[in-house]
Amino acid sequence: MDASLNFSEQVRGCAERMAESGVSALGGLFDLTSQRLVRYAATITRNQHDAEDAVQGTLVRVAGQVNLLRHATEPWPYLLRMVRNEALVIVRQKKRWVILANLSDLTTRKLVDEAEREESHQAIWAALRDIPTHQAEVVVLKIWEEMTFAQIGEVLEVSAFTAASRYRYGMEKLSHKLVSTQIEVTHERV
Known part of the structure; x- marks a missing residue:
């Protein structure tokens, strides 16, 4: 069973428990x-x-309407789409203001034994902020969420071909941005 399908079933299980327990x-x-x-x-x-x-x-929306997630064909991609829509609403509301790129506000996941990787994490997140959003979101879904292009296309409501193209261009831009910091772009989860 593919990891994202398994995760989607875990999300469905949480929705089922919410339907039962509130x-x-x-x-x-x-x-x-x-x-x-x-x-x-x-x-x-x-x-x-x-x-x-x-x-x-x-x-909050899921808590009020648990059946949205519970009855979704693929709960995890559906939840990602809900978050994407909510994030886009926030971005539209903030367009009046200048959104400053503040690297320090991005929290990165690191274990104690991975402290030396923090510099790489910061460089990668800074580079992700510098590429177009539609490319950055595909890179995050592909690498960190380990989704297929078909699954990414479902979340973003684009074709798998478009998702693959955005990924390819995003990775090219990340590679160019990270060359100056001597960080190699790989498919390794960071």
Whole structure:
């Protein structure tokens, strides 16, 4: 079974528990998905706080309408699409202001024994912020969420070919941006 299908079933399980137990079971969905959802939303909002707001808004909506997620054919891509839509609303609302790229507000996942990787994480996130959003979100979904181009296309409502093209161009731009920092772009999860 493919990892994203398995994860999608875990998301469905959380939705089932919410339907049975009510909002008190929302914590399980939050624990399972929040880090991944915030990481994805940050590629769209370019801001950690706005990404967290997008995830919070989505989870509030899910809590109020649990059947949206429960009856989705693929709950994980559906939840990603919900977060994407919420993040886009936030971006549209903030267009009046200049959104400054503040690298320090992006939280990266690192284990104690991976402390030396922090510089690489920062360089990668800075480079992701510098490429177009439609390319950055495909890169995040492909590398960190390990989704296929067909699954990414479903989330973004584009063809698999378009998702693959955005990924290819995004990776090319990331490679050029990271060359100056001596960080090699690979498919390794960072």
